[in-house]
Amino acid sequence: MTEEITEVKIDQAEKEEKVEKAEKVEKADAEPEQEKEFIKKDEKTGIAYIYSSSNNTIIHITDLAGNTLSRISGGMITKHSRLKSDPTIAMFTAKKAAERARDLGINALYIRMRAKTGSPGFGPGAHAAVKSLGKEGFRIINVLDSTRVPRGGPKKKGGKRGRRV
Numbered sequence: 001m002t003e004e005i006t007e008v009k010i011d012q013a014e015k016e017e018k019v020e021k022a023e024k025v026e027k028a029d030a031e032p033e034q035e036k037e038f039i040k041k042d043e044k045t046g047i048a049y050i051y052s053s054s055n056n057t058i059i060h061i062t063d064l065a066g067n068t069l070s071r072i073s074g075g076m077i078t079k080h081s082r083l084k085s086d087p088t089i090a091m092f093t094a095k096k097a098a099e100r101a102r103d104l105g106i107n108a109l110y111i112r113m114r115a116k117t118g119s120p121g122f123g124p125g126a127h128a129a130v131k132s133l134g135k136e137g138f139r140i141i142n143v144l145d146s147t148r149v150p151r152g153g154p155k156k157k158g159g160k161r162g163r164r165v
Contacts, residue, residue, distance in 0.1 A: 045141070046106040048097075050129050053116040057090040057125035059097045061106070070100035074125065090125025094132035101138075108139040117148040 046069060049060040058073040072093050074084035083089050111130055115122045134140050157163075 043108050044105045045108045047110045050113045050126055052123035052126035054085055054123050056084045059093050061097050061101045069104050070097045072097045085123050085125050087125050087128035090129045091132045094129040098136040108141055110141050111143045112146045115147045118150050
């Protein structure tokens with residue numbers, strides 16, 4: 001009889017210790033979540049649309065509602081048309097667009113990259129622009145490829161058997 005009573009007392013003591021430890025862990029977990037909520041409220045988010053072809057790089061930053069905050073192209077940075085798509089010029093383009101957006105309070109970005117429709121990949125300035133936006137102090141939330149894909153299109157000229165030479 002006495003053995004059973006002591007076992008029950010030990011089990012209850014162990015349970016109480018586990019409950020106390022669990023409450024301490026819950027309190028410790030609750031504090032960082034509250035801090036995170038304050039960080040999220042201070043964050044103002046925007047969307048950066050980067051269009052990069054073999055001829056130019058255009059960076060267009062908007063707020064989440066779609067209102068334009070800044071829009072800069074490679075042609076606005078350099079006077080040489082052959083350099084508009086250059087990664088260095090894309091870097092300067094991103095820097096100039098970032099200055100304007102930061103002045104308006106944006107500190108986090110969703111990035112949507114787009115290439116020329118039907119092309120195999122982005123132009124040379126796309127990755128340099130994304131890297132530069134990250135270095136400017138923006139928190140990059142997401143990078144999305146929004147390149148348009150042709151799905152058939154109009155009928156080719158030349159008839160059923162093609163052009164005969």
